[in-house]
Amino acid sequence: MTVTKKSNPQIAQLLKSENGFSPIARTGELAEGTLIEKAPKAAYFDLGALGTGVVYGAEYINASQVIKGLQLGAHISAKIIEPENDDGYVELSLSEAGRQRAWQEVKDLKEAGEVITVTINNSNAGGLLADIHDIKAFLPVSQLTSDHYPRVDDGDREKIADELKKFVGQEMQVKIIDFKPHASKLIISERETNEENAKELLEGYEVGQVIDGIVSGVADFGAFLKFADNPNIEGLVHISELDHKLIENPKEIVSINDAVKAKIIEIKDGRVSLSLKALKDDPWKEVAEKYKEGQVIKGTISRFNPFGAFVALDSDIQGLIHVSEFGSVDEMKQQLEVGSEYDFNIELMKPDEKRIILKLNK
Numbered sequence: 001m002t003v004t005k006k007s008n009p010q011i012a013q014l015l016k017s018e019n020g021f022s023p024i025a026r027t028g029e030l031a032e033g034t035l036i037e038k039a040p041k042a043a044y045f046d047l048g049a050l051g052t053g054v055v056y057g058a059e060y061i062n063a064s065q066v067i068k069g070l071q072l073g074a075h076i077s078a079k080i081i082e083p084e085n086d087d088g089y090v091e092l093s094l095s096e097a098g099r100q101r102a103w104q105e106v107k108d109l110k111e112a113g114e115v116i117t118v119t120i121n122n123s124n125a126g127g128l129l130a131d132i133h134d135i136k137a138f139l140p141v142s143q144l145t146s147d148h149y150p151r152v153d154d155g156d157r158e159k160i161a162d163e164l165k166k167f168v169g170q171e172m173q174v175k176i177i178d179f180k181p182h183a184s185k186l187i188i189s190e191r192e193t194n195e196e197n198a199k200e201l202l203e204g205y206e207v208g209q210v211i212d213g214i215v216s217g218v219a220d221f222g223a224f225l226k227f228a229d230n231p232n233i234e235g236l237v238h239i240s241e242l243d244h245k246l247i248e249n250p251k252e253i254v255s256i257n258d259a260v261k262a263k264i265i266e267i268k269d270g271r272v273s274l275s276l277k278a279l280k281d282d283p284w285k286e287v288a289e290k291y292k293e294g295q296v297i298k299g300t301i302s303r304f305n306p307f308g309a310f311v312a313l314d315s316d317i318q319g320l321i322h323v324s325e326f327g328s329v330d331e332m333k334q335q336l337e338v339g340s341e342y343d344f345n346i347e348l349m350k351p352d353e354k355r356i357i358l359k360l361n362k
Contacts, residue, residue: 025050025083025090030100033092035074043067045076047090053078054089063094077101102133103181110176115193119171123164125157132176135186139174143189146217146224146234148172198270201233205272207264210279215258223250225262225274235272237262244277244284244354245316248303283316287351291317295346296361301338304329309336311344311358319344319356335360 025031025047033045033053042056055063055078070076079100082091109116109132118130118137127140141150141160150163178187205211213235217224222238242253253276254260262274291297291313299311299319308322309332321344326332336342348357 023049025080027080027083029080030077031080031090031092033076033078035070035072035076038067038070038072043070044089045078045092050090052089053080053092054085055092055094059091059093059095066094100181102135103179105133106135106176106179106186110179113175115173115175116188117171118174118188120167120169123161123168125161125164128164128167128172130172130174130188132186132188136184137174137176137186137188139172139188139190143177143187143191145190145194146236148190149217149219149224194270198233201230202267202270202272205233205264205267207267209264210261211264211274213260213262213274215254215256215260218250218254218256220249223254225260228259233272235262235264235274237274237276241265241273241275241277244280244282246302246310246318284351284354287317287356288349290314291346291349291356293346293349297344297346298341299344299358300341301336303338304333304336308332311342313356317356319346319358321358321360325359 031047031050031053033047035043036046036052037044042054042060045053045055047053055067059081060067076094078092078094079096080090081093081096085091116132118132120128120130120139122129127138127143130137130139141164144150148167150160172190173193174188174190175192176186177189177192179185212228213225214228214231215223216226216234220239222236223242225235225237227233227235237250237254239247239250242250247253260276261279262276263278264272265275265278266273297313299313302310302312302318304310306323306329308320308325311319311321313319321336323329323332326335343361344358345361346356347359348355350356
């Protein structure tokens with residue numbers, strides 16, 4: 001069959017249907033067509049009521065391998081990139097159609113909340129990579145189940161990356177939680193697949209309840225705790241909920257296999273947050289009886305941060321001397337040393353905010 005070019009676009013439009021009325025081809029929409037001719041640099045498709053479509057130019061080059069494998073009469077989906085060109089044809093893109101259809105399938109999967117089996121094909125310190133309908137998908141570390149979470153004590157990114165490499169080649173059950181086709185962004189979650197089951201398991205618990213637990217893992221941001229009466233439930237004790245005092249490493253407070261009591265402080269979306277410090281006496285409630293503004297006390301430098309130095313006043317209470325007292329972090333480190341004791345003046349006390357501001361007593 002030979003396709004002849006139509007020199008009059010208006011006549012071409014009328015020929016698209018017997019009664020002179022036809023659906024309107026719109027840029028960006030998908031059209032279904034049948035291959036009716038392959039030329040050296042173009043391919044023509046019967047689009048039914050929409051008329052005749054053509055793939056040529058850069059689009060033909062991009063889809064040349066696909067077109068080469070098509071036989072006359074083959075049915076395809078194509079994306080409309082020009083509803084009607086100067087020759088009266090609907091210009092099509094096969095490569096864009098495939099991409100658009102893939103994203104539509106991704107959207108359908110997300111809306112259905114379907115669990116998908118993917119094969120992990122790569123990893124980095126931030127998470128794992130897989131493909132869904134030839135679209136690259138990213139599984140952030142935060143979206144792994146607690147069983148797969150890389151429990152690296154110091155949060156070292158290289159160590160986390162090494163742990164994640166172990167999953168390359170393995171299959172995982174995931175759900176799609178976010179996607180943005182224009183940015184080629186597709187985010188998946190393993191943790192979400194357990195949400196419904198976890199919700200059912202947590203129905204017998206409530207906020208404020210005290211549970212017995214076993215420390216099942218320790219990470220730089222906190223500790224994982226399995227419920228003693230239901231090991232299928234695992235909650236997280238954030239580092240800020242381990243103790244009233246400031247700590248750098250959760251291992252200062254807990255170790256794996258420790259038996260502890262914890263208070264449930266939140267149950268949300270199949271996840272449970274726990275607290276150890278909620279069951280401990282708050283030393284800040286009595287701090288006003290021990291310390292007063294203007295008082296000169298001894299304190300030991302416990303650690304530096306960009307804002308200043310933390311000073312241990314006793315086993316539970318820490319104060320802060322701001323970096324502005326020295327001019328810069330480097331100057332601060334020249335005058336103070338971690339582990340050394342100095343005399344300080346209490347400049348400001350705010351027990352309700354758990355804050356004591358200090359100055360060096362000179």
